[in-house]
Amino acid sequence: MAAEFCRLGARVVVCGRTRESLDETVRRIDGELGEGRAFAVTVDVRDPESVAAMLDRAADLLGEVDGLVNNASGLFPIDAEKLTPGGFDAVVRIVLNGTWHCTSELGRRWLAAGRGGAVVNVLTPYAWTGAPGIVHNASAKGGVLAMTRTLGAEWAGRGVRVNAVAPGWMPVGGTDFLAGDPEIRRRLIDAIPAGRLLRAEETARAAAYLLSDDATYVAGEVLTIDGGHHLSKGLYEFMDELPGRR
Numbered sequence: 001m002a003a004e005f006c007r008l009g010a011r012v013v014v015c016g017r018t019r020e021s022l023d024e025t026v027r028r029i030d031g032e033l034g035e036g037r038a039f040a041v042t043v044d045v046r047d048p049e050s051v052a053a054m055l056d057r058a059a060d061l062l063g064e065v066d067g068l069v070n071n072a073s074g075l076f077p078i079d080a081e082k083l084t085p086g087g088f089d090a091v092v093r094i095v096l097n098g099t100w101h102c103t104s105e106l107g108r109r110w111l112a113a114g115r116g117g118a119v120v121n122v123l124t125p126y127a128w129t130g131a132p133g134i135v136h137n138a139s140a141k142g143g144v145l146a147m148t149r150t151l152g153a154e155w156a157g158r159g160v161r162v163n164a165v166a167p168g169w170m171p172v173g174g175t176d177f178l179a180g181d182p183e184i185r186r187r188l189i190d191a192i193p194a195g196r197l198l199r200a201e202e203t204a205r206a207a208a209y210l211l212s213d214d215a216t217y218v219a220g221e222v223l224t225i226d227g228g229h230h231l232s233k234g235l236y237e238f239m240d241e242l243p244g245r246r
């Protein structure tokens with residue numbers, strides 16, 4: 001996502017807890033586009049003080065921060081009845097609380113300065129359909145969906161826009177374990193009307209639109225990018241097998 005934003009001309013601070021992976025991302029962007037476009041800053045989004053320090057550092061590096069993408073997430077598949085309170089908390093604290101800490105801290109700064117800004121939250125379509133097997137993540141994403149709509153309306157009149165993207169399956173990061181298995185990959189793709197997995201750059205392009213001045217009148221909206229997956233194929237899945245079809 002950061003690389004695609006830089007290709008589109010942005011300067012970006014990439015954040016996470018692991019210094020090495022952030023430095024690796026910046027090195028790749030430097031290698032492709034030259035130095036000075038991307039910077040690495042560590043943060044733990046579960047900790048409001050860490051978030052405030054990250055935003056201070058980002059402002060030092062970029063001059064002004066115009067946008068925020070809440071991308072951090074955590075997930076492990078588990079039957080709901082086996083999930084411990086600690087396991088539920090572990091995911092909700094990253095996804096829901098982390099999104100709140102970053103958004104509220106930066107939103108307050110923008111409002112206090114009387115300037116606008118744009119937030120894009122990274123959801124999934126199961127934020128509104130639910131997702132058996134990952135109740136912790138689905139609950140947290142559902143909370144972020146409500147936060148998106150609430151703040152989208154609450155701050156729209158003061159120039160702070162809050163929107164979301166809802167990507168389908170991408171063969172990257174946390175879901176590599178699914179799409180990496182050829183049989184599971186085939187079954188995933190079979191269920192997607194568009195007939196392929198999503199490319200990470202396509203998510204980045206959608207997020208870039210919502211961050212951009214082309215979207216100044218878009219507030220509290222969710223842009224779904226899942227090749228029709230959450231709509232399902234419906235009858236079309238069996239079309240060729242239906243009796244009496246011409």
Ligand SMILES: CCCCC/C=C/C(=O)SCCNC(=O)CCNC(=O)[C@H](O)C(C)(C)COP(=O)(O)OP(=O)(O)OC[C@H]1O[C@@H](n2cnc3c(N)ncnc32)[C@H](O)[C@@H]1OP(=O)(O)O
Binds near residue numbers: 078085170
């Ligand atoms: C249609 C499109 C769908 C695509 C959806 C994609 C969504 C994504 O979000 S992808 C991003 C996924 N990324 C990751 O998952 C990153 C790697 N994962 C993690 O870092 C862990 O899963 C984490 C979130 C649990 C990390 O939290 P951490 O606080 O470091 O975890 P602890 O080891 O301290 O454990 C806390 C708590 O959670 C229980 N637990 C951890 N892992 C599991 C597991 N695999 N199964 C069951 N329980 C687990 C652990 O036992 C602790 O609970 P208590 O013992 O009760 O305290």
Ligand SMILES: NC(=O)C1=CN([C@@H]2O[C@H](COP(=O)(O)OP(=O)(O)OC[C@H]3O[C@@H](n4cnc5c(N)ncnc54)[C@H](OP(=O)(O)O)[C@@H]3O)[C@@H](O)[C@H]2O)C=CC1
Binds near residue numbers: 021071167
């Ligand atoms: N992959 C997919 O198919 C889909 C993904 N999504 C969403 O896209 C986003 C990215 O997913 P994906 O790239 O697959 O996942 P990854 O696991 O690769 O990325 C998650 C990122 O979150 C960071 N992170 C986790 N916990 C924290 C924390 N406490 N503080 C700061 N950063 C943290 C991780 O870095 P570190 O561990 O170093 O802190 C990592 O860089 C997520 O919001 C996910 O829900 C949505 C739909 C589909």
